[in-house]
Amino acid sequence: MPHAQELARLALDIAREAGELARLRRSEGVAIAATKSALADIVTEADREVEALVRDLLGRARPDDGFVGEESGAEESLSGITWVVDPIDGTVNYAYGIPHYAVSIAAVSGDPDPERWTALVGVVFNPASGELYHAVRGEGAWLGERRLAVSTPSDAGALLATGFGYDPATHEGDFARLRTVMPLARDIRRAGAASLDLAYVAAGRLDGYYERGLHAWDHAAGGLLVSEAGGLLGGAPGGRPGRELTIAAGPELFPRLVAALGT
CATH class of the missing domain: 3.30.540.10 (Fructose-1,6-Bisphosphatase, subunit A, domain 1)
Structure with missing residues (x-):
């Protein structure tokens, strides 16, 4: 090796x-x-x-x-x-x-x-x-x-990022997930590149990120950035990043984000 x-x-x-x-x-x-x-x-x-x-x-x-x-x-x-x-x-x-x-x-x-x-x-x-x-x-x-080191959200709430699928049939579910996390958020970003969203979580520029529908190549590199910056990475199926959901955040926010998203 x-x-x-x-x-x-x-x-x-x-x-x-x-x-x-x-x-x-x-x-x-x-x-x-x-x-x-x-x-x-x-x-x-x-x-x-x-x-x-x-x-x-x-x-x-x-x-x-x-x-x-x-x-x-x-x-x-x-x-x-x-x-x-x-x-x-x-x-x-x-x-x-x-x-x-x-x-x-x-x-x-x-x-x-x-x-x-x-x-x-x-x-x-x-x-x-x-x-x-x-x-x-x-x-x-x-x-x-x-x-790099992940951030801890302030009392104003977490700056979160997400993305939406290209298939219009998935948008209602995406919007429903967005509604569940809004109580945690000070604001939402949707920038359009999963690897950079994950890199920004690692750098503390974002407090957390979640998205449905990612492929392995979308999160493989960025996910390691998050974990090596002291963050947590999860999702579904099986509590790991997957097609159903990918979640990344610092250790204080991560369980709250997981709970809000129902995984």
Whole structure:
């Protein structure tokens, strides 16, 4: 098993290169390649190109590792390490020119399923702002050279973030969940990139975050940032981040958020 720091150095280097490609393609203009689960759920040509770059660079450096990406098929691991990648998280922001999107890269060991894996490394890079978050299991979470720590809400309430699904049929449930957490909130943010919402919880910029419908690549890297910054990560099914729900917050807010959401 490689040392986690070795994996982190590789992930950081690749995230920078992939982020620069995403930024360059954004400056050239964005072409929509396809839709996914709904008409609003888009894939850009840049998503595919950036994922291909990440996959190629990882394959050259560590050919026996597995790969799970948003835009291409999975590859089984022969080494016990799997890379979980979202090439451009926040694709709608990216397509509209909103500078809030990220390259998300995680290395996990064991079964590449969020209910069973052990996250070793997480990197989240926003090419538009230049902010580069990273975490190594047991060694903390960082924004550049600054160690991160989750926040504790003030008496005014918690600053919470969430997201809504692209399928209109899910919106009523999303709004119902929002109503249940409003008594805890001083305000709500809906910024459109799950990996950055999780990074912001780790950095104390948000007190908490929850969202239904996330995939493994949406929370793999950001979830490790939260836990390594002293926060808690949960959801459903099984009390872990999953398609039914992902929840992240500091230890004081987390149980209150879980109770409000009924998980």
